[in-house]
Amino acid sequence: xxxxxxTTVAVFVxxxxxxxxxxxxxLFVLFLVIYLLTLTGNLLMLLVIRADSCxxxxxxxxLSHLSxxxxxxxxxxxxxxxxxxxxxxxxxxxxxCFTQISLxxxxxxxxxxxxxxxxxxxxxxxxxxxxxxxxxDRKVCTGLVGASWAIGIGAGLVNTLLLAQQHFCxxxxxxSFSCELPPVLLLxxxxxxxxxxxxxxxxxxxxxxxxxxxxxxxxxxxxxxLRINSATGRSKIFSTCSSHFLVVTIYYGxxxxxxxxxxxxxxxxxxxxxxxxxxxxxxxxFIYSLKNQDVKAALRRMLAxxxxxxx
Numbered sequence: 001x002x003x004x005x006x007t008t009v010a011v012f013v014x015x016x017x018x019x020x021x022x023x024x025x026x027l028f029v030l031f032l033v034i035y036l037l038t039l040t041g042n043l044l045m046l047l048v049i050r051a052d053s054c055x056x057x058x059x060x061x062x063l064s065h066l067s068x069x070x071x072x073x074x075x076x077x078x079x080x081x082x083x084x085x086x087x088x089x090x091x092x093x094x095x096x097c098f099t100q101i102s103l104x105x106x107x108x109x110x111x112x113x114x115x116x117x118x119x120x121x122x123x124x125x126x127x128x129x130x131x132x133x134x135x136x137d138r139k140v141c142t143g144l145v146g147a148s149w150a151i152g153i154g155a156g157l158v159n160t161l162l163l164a165q166q167h168f169c170x171x172x173x174x175x176s177f178s179c180e181l182p183p184v185l186l187l188x189x190x191x192x193x194x195x196x197x198x199x200x201x202x203x204x205x206x207x208x209x210x211x212x213x214x215x216x217x218x219x220x221x222x223x224x225x226l227r228i229n230s231a232t233g234r235s236k237i238f239s240t241c242s243s244h245f246l247v248v249t250i251y252y253g254x255x256x257x258x259x260x261x262x263x264x265x266x267x268x269x270x271x272x273x274x275x276x277x278x279x280x281x282x283x284x285x286f287i288y289s290l291k292n293q294d295v296k297a298a299l300r301r302m303l304a305x306x307x308x309x310x311x
Contacts, residue, residue, distance in 0.1 A: 009168040012097050012184070014090040015175050015270075028085040034282050035078040041285035042071040045295070052298035058136040059125070062118045063288060065145050069114065070281035073107040076100060077178050077277045084177065094168075097179035102160035104180060104277075109206045110152025115248050116210035116217075117144045122241050123217035127224050155202050162198045166190050176273060183269075214248060243288050250280055 018024050045067040049055045080100070084090045092100075125132050163181060166188035176183045181199060185192050218241070225237040289295045 009094065009170055009172045009187070011091045011093055011172065012179065012187075013173045014084055014092060014179075015173070015177055016090060017085070017177055017270075024085050028082055031078055031082055031085070031278060034278055035074060035082070038074045038078075038282040038285075039071055041282065041289075042067040042074075044299075045285045045289065048295060048298050048302055051302055055294065055298050058121050058141045059118070060294075061141050062114060062121060062145065065148075066111065066114050066118070067285060069107060069111055070284050073104075073111070073277070074281040076103045076107065081177055081278070092179060097174075097184065098160055098164055100179040101163065101181050101184065102156040104156075104178075105159050105202075106152045106156030108152075109155035109202065110148050111251065112206055112210040113148035113151050114145070115244070115251060116213040117148060118244055119214045119217035119248070120144075122244060123220050126221045126237055126241070151206060155206055159195070159198050159202060162195050163188075166192060166195060176270065178273070178277065180273065211252065218245065243292055246287055247284055250283060251276065 016024075017027055046064050049060045049064045049067075077100075080092070121136060124135050128135065159181065163185065166185070167190040168187055169189040171187065174180075174183050174187070181195075185195055185199075188195070221237065221241060225234045228234050228237070289299065
């Protein structure tokens with residue numbers, strides 16, 4: 001598209017994961033299976049939490065939102081990835097690309113906030129057990145979740161709108177299998193200072209801010225656990241928090257590195273992108289279900305139920 005003497009990019013070309021048709025077919029089957037398992041695992045987690053009254057607690061209220069968000073995040077990335085694996089032309093329109101960027105930023109920021117909220121919930125449960133249900137009542141839980149979603153929406157909209165103000169005159173090859181802010185920003189012909197300042201501010205406020213809350217919560221939890229004389233009590237605390245800590249480690253280990261370091265179009269960046277956008281949403285429900293006795297017991301109760309016929 002030309003505007004006077006200025007050429008404007010109308011479509012972007014996404015990077016091929018492989019040029020070999022057989023490898024592309026294999027990747028298509030692999031990612032399709034992962035996507036179906038991701039949807040099944042997260043939706044099953046939602047169903048179990050909703051169906052079992054024993055799981056109607058603040059911890060599982062937050063987990064249900066995390067499961068929904070993981071299913072949503074996976075649906076932003078994987079269907080387009082599957083389509084591109086089968087397509088001859090790996091192109092995406094300007095509007096589709098920026099919509100995907102906005103939704104990815106929204107999901108990432110919201111998940112970071114939810115993980116810090118879940119850490120705060122565990123801090124209250126471990127460090128102030130007698131006041132836990134008073135402090136973490138339904139109004140507080142709803143407010144914390146609402147704030148997480150609001151922050152995510154704000155982060156997605158602000159950064160995408162600022163990125164859309166950049167001028168893209170070519171080249172139009174995105175060195176990624178999906179539209180992400182760092183590789184797209186490299187294609188801007190105009191000065192990207194405002195967008196870079198915005199994404200760094202978001203990373204510091206949301207990424208570092210939530211990480212500090214996580215670190216503070218787990219420091220207090222560990223100190224409380226070490227003061228307990230009973231080995232059984234300490235084991236119960238660490239068992240309760242281990243699933244969440246593992247999810248946090250995976251999320252921050254890949255996502256934060258991807259967005260807090262300069263884009264270099266390296267193979268490592270593609271591996272990290274695949275990990276946090278395709279693999280992590282799959283792992284989360286299995287981590288929480290396999291390492292959580294309450295979820296496993298609720299799942300067994302749900303599967304043991306038989307439909308009752310009434311006449």
